[in-house]
Amino acid sequence: MDPYRPTSTYRLQLGPGLTLDRAADLVDYLDRLGAGAAYLSPILTAAPGSTHGYDVADPASVSAVLGGDPGRRTLVQRLHGRGMGAVVDIVPNHMSVAAPAANPWWWDVLRSGRDSSCARFFDVDWSAGPLELPVLADDGDGGAGALERLGVADDCLTYEDLRFPLAPGTYSPGDPPDRVHGRQHYRLVSWRRGRHRLSYRRFFDVTGLAAVRVEDPDVFAAAHAEILRWAERGELDGLRVDHPDGLSDPGGYLRRLRAAFDGWIVAEKILEPGEALPASWPVDGTTGYDALREVCGLFVDPAGESALTELAASLGAPTDTAAVQTESRRFAAREPLAPEVRRIAALTGTADREAAEAAVAELLASFGAYRSYLPEGRAVWDRAVERARAARPDLAAVLDAVDETVRADPAGELAVRIQQTSGMVMAKGTEDTAFYRATRFVALNEVGGDPARFGVGPAEFHSCCTRREAARPATMTALSTHDTKRSEDVRARLAVLSEIPEEFAAAVHRWRAACGIGDPALDLLAWQSLVGTWPVSAARMRDYLLKAAREQKERTGWIDGDPGFEAEVAAWPERVLSAEDLCADVAAFAARIRAAGWSNSLGQKLLHLAGPGVPDLYQGSELWDLSLVDPDNRRPVDFTCRQTHLERLERGRRPDVDATGEAKLHVVRTALHLRRGRDLRGYLPLEAAGPAAGHAVAFARGPRRDVVAVATRLPVGLAAAGGWGDTSLPLPGGSGPWTDALTGRVLLPQRTDGYCGPPLADLLDRYPVALLVRD
Template sequence: MGTLASTYRLQLGPGRTFADAADLADYLHRLGVGAVYVSPILAAAPGSPHGYDVVDPARVSAELGGEEGRAALVDRLRRLGLGLVVDIVPNHMSVAVPAANPWWWDVLRLGPGSPYARCFDIDWASGPLPLPVLPDDGDDGAAALGGLTVVDDCLSCADQRFPLAPGTFAPGDDPGEVHLRQHYRLVSWRRAATDLRYRRFFDISGLAAVRVEDPDVFTATHARILGWAERGEVDGLRVDHVDGLSDPGGYLRRLRDAFGGWIVVEKILAPGETPPASWPVGGTTGYDALREVGGLFIDPAAERPLTELADALGVPADTGAVEARCRYEAAATLLQPEVRRIAALLGDTAEAARGAGDDHAATVASAEEAVAELLARFPCYRSYLPEREADWALAVDRARRARPDLVGELDRIDARVRADPRGELARRIQQTSGAVVAKGTEDTACYRATRFIALNEVGGAPDRFGTGPAEFHTAAARREASWPSAMTTLSTHDTKRSEDVRARLAALTEIPEDFAAAVRDWTARCGLGEPSLNLLAWQTLVGAWPISAARLRCYLLKAAREAKLRTSWLHPDPAFEAEVGSWPERVLSDAPLAADVAALVGRIRAAGWSNALGQKLVQLTAPGVPDVYQGTELWDLSLVDPDNRRPVDFATRTMILERLESGWLPPVDAAGAVKLHVVRQALLLRRGHPMRGYRPLGPTGPAADHAVAFARGPGLDAVTIATRLPLRLAAAGGWRTTSVPLPGGPGLWRDLLTGRDLAPERTDGFTAARLADVLDPYPVALLVRRTDDAEADRR
């Protein structure tokens, strides 16, 4: 299994093609990157901004430059010695525009008789396939159905086209009658929440799940990608949403048999969870590392005052209760078709009820409630039966305790699943549990329980205020021992806010009372009417300051709809959305209020920079394969997508890189060149120096709690040191006599960030570096043991 030194994520799309990526290759090589990691590159839905809505796995995206552009990019990377990692999407395909997807088009045309029908998870036993595509002004789509026409042998509804089955239309036929002869039925878009008969990605009816558990479907969907791999044109694969597959382990073993390179999977791990040991992969894409690294810079003492602030504003602080409620809501509403399909597999329950004279509808409803409750109670994204029976048992136990009235139904589900842990019932429950967690926690609870939003991240733990050094070292050592090839990350295309926004917010935990007082004052002057969004808005304003009204408006509207409290995507409230939309302009145009926000940001800005540099250096040098998200080598104050897909100014980054290459040592200031300096030095070290082994280094002295340090390399000859909680450190008088022990005996070390040589002191039999000397002028240090002048100069 090949492993790369590091990756740099490029989000390809209409604004960045293969040719653009090739033009960036030289910059990325000079930055120290090991491999370019690109978003999906197969043919996607028309106008796709991200590529995850694949429509044809046999074609390269023409919008990105087609096969010729892809080959030219590979050639450019190979000449520079850079690897290529490709994001793949085995779980689903886009069906939003049927004509764009040749497989789906054929299925609609021929129904279950289509050779592609086996590719999609469709329930044909219930009759024609409902397609929730019709506009609905409260008439269930009746007006749209009345306007159907037949044009060019297609059923046409406004600007949408659908195929006709052979022999179902003759000139003069009524379009409505023609519609009734098809293998599908056009229905209101609202019915996606209740009447859907194909499995989809989460609650997105435009993304239909693909049955890659079928060997022939696997071959058809992966032929193009694996063909590139056979020719040595792909070094790694990032597998999107592996938990949505029928059998993740089986899929990954089949993929490993066909591909010998580096494989990582997009999987959210609960705290303490690891990927199943049987998976033949390098690991996950690193949200667990994001939580562990970011937590180092959060002060746990802030939990009480920030909880008191949330309570005072009416924001729920019991994050566990909010998550449980949101997960149940997701299962019972957004994912109702999936719940119904699972409950239907318990048909013997309904039959028994009818035989006993009970109300059939009530019995079915009870079964659906039990399924929804069970799906909401998983301790992780999904269990992997029969390998991880304990997770299943815990989910059942939690559901029983939460709903004693459903114990009978839950016991029946439990018995059926345990009797056949590889059967359809067990498989569908496990597939759906991940969607429930994602929609309930990430896309709902993270926008409701807004006590401290830096914790509300993909794979985060909102109930855990910070990560102590001991906990971090334990996790890092475990990763080095068990999953050294796992990816680590701080920002991705899916994170709720960028690493630098979270780093600045972490600084607020050092002055929580002052922040709480400010929010109370600001809310009284210009608060939003919904408490959770109000608290989120003020934190976002501080974290992303300065931010335009337009960017903030788009973000808050998305946040409000995701929270589903006063408005939602399915049921928007125009009046409330008008209030939210006008809020950024009202705040930013209020000069005294804006000045107050700017003043608070001014107090924590430098601490935020320190946190950002610290967490970045730790991530880049700790165990795992670090990924740098596009543009984050400078300060990046982006929010959730699509904000984090804005164009990146690589011209400025290239100019800064040129200055660094000439020996310039940048200051820690708003320009952010110092972050690029840290990223470059760490990546160059990783690319040229094996980063094996891991040893925590325990600081000693009056400010020991404010440093985290560890050693890497075959001889433990590379040392990372980062500052924690810088505001408290300054208030206590700085480093004073605090030092960090260095591995090995006496000798010179060089700080790659300052170029200075360091002769450690010998104290009590240990060689130690005084932090007052080492962490100046930067709050971080990257030390390497000098072997000779030539080696030191080369570095």
């Protein structure tokens, strides 16, 4: 029997507003849409009040808030009853410890210290003394004042609304709380302590998420017992593994997981351009950010780079995106991830601790990929060491010592901790800092992307697709996810700016003269975001820009904020929307690029759904979805509206491309049903012939090359050149007529008498895409 692989997945972000029972009610809609599987955000018991599920607190149970195990079973039964799969997101790297009472493992560690049966479950440095918990308020006194608010109640140490266990025999009635506190295996310390030194490894810089040691077989068994129970009962078809780069041995973990589960497995691995998934990982592929970069990049005009760079420079915003990324990674290593750097520096054996910390920070900031995966990723390691030496020759001796130790023992603690931390530095420095500082053209500032690479040409796109089909045909592909900085439709609209950069630059200069933001990079980000999401409410834009300003970590931040600057940022959306002339100008510009943005959206969606891999559809994105970074992209989805549009399509409607987004739903439904009914193995690039050939991207799928996807790229330039003219698309040879599944139009069979394929002016006269099928 062939291993399971879904034809496609539909991502559902579960939470109090979308429970497992509610998801079960959506199975009929997902089936009629054509989805092959429901792909669920984490469903194990999370921290109280969790809105996303990635802060798992108890891996032994299904979240009661989501509907518990009965809700899970009902959903799986309905999916399997429709021939659909159940794919679940799991989080092996960390657990929530923010509310200790919610996490039975952490509670036992706090109660019994290093003698706890769960002590080895977490990555704790027990040699550092009592476990430090950075939870106390700090008014500049190091948390001393907060200690006065400790209490004892119900056999627990209390602070505000938090409860902490008491070790046996450490409390007698009447004992002062501060003395009871001093007898515990933990110490409550200032929340600021987490910025400098901690004795447990975290998820990035989130002190409420503690790293789990799943490399230990017993820990692995305990953390996965519930998940594997579902698999043994035939109630689990696929797993999405969150953040494997944070594990001590990602490959070893995935091999153990594969031995226990024979379903579909994809790993959330961010690949840099040109990087391949480690060949030793027994998984079906990644979660699709590599495909996202390639597909979306097709619709960016490289000719617009110079003018957009000039615009950023004229405003005073950074233009050297590579330099910004490097400096942002240095910041991440020196500041939010300083505790991890200090712990690594202590392993180098260098007497000069300051030099050791500086060398480790520079090395972590020098990686060109998220992780080196030693020993097989030796080339990535060597390049990082070389870059660090070049940047800091004064630290060469320390770097040489680190290099020698790591080469000698790639599985040793020093090597492992550097590898675990390099991915965190890359993510915090690039995704969560540089992408908000280097805002020249934010359509490129996406997870897995490279803002310095301005677009993807058709030849590169076809090459990537060919490799994907050959190497990882069951990998997930994506355009929007819960982690993307902006939705696929926002990026598609912003891509139009690369075709009219001078016009956009002139508009920005007009707009900012009337209502600008003091920080140039944030100002440029704001105007692009406003145009990309128009029309958008002031509240949504305000929340987004405040998050962006804090992620920049320059004028303000999450920890040390600037209330005055934040007030300016928060007031900006309302100022723009209440200025009648300015608002009208922005609206007119957005209307100018809207149709081209729709064309790009349909093009990238069809190529995504028809291309190699297993396409994932993020919830709600079957219609136009102009969302920004989370939590904006977790807003409730109006499934009733989508079901209404779907019913219209099922009655034979072929919608216009308009503001309803029904045309996108038409493309999605048609392509997903085609994937379920056709063998799409194989990939053949097709080249158009004629004066506008560069504006067409097409490929054939299937063993008999009997499915062809066609998309329009750079639509503004195409229109300016007079349209398709006599450009045509030669189709694969074979007998039988072709039918465009989107329009129902029948094309003549391919001939050998000089006929060069259908004219694109005719083929794409109704939609900017075509999905041809030969029976």
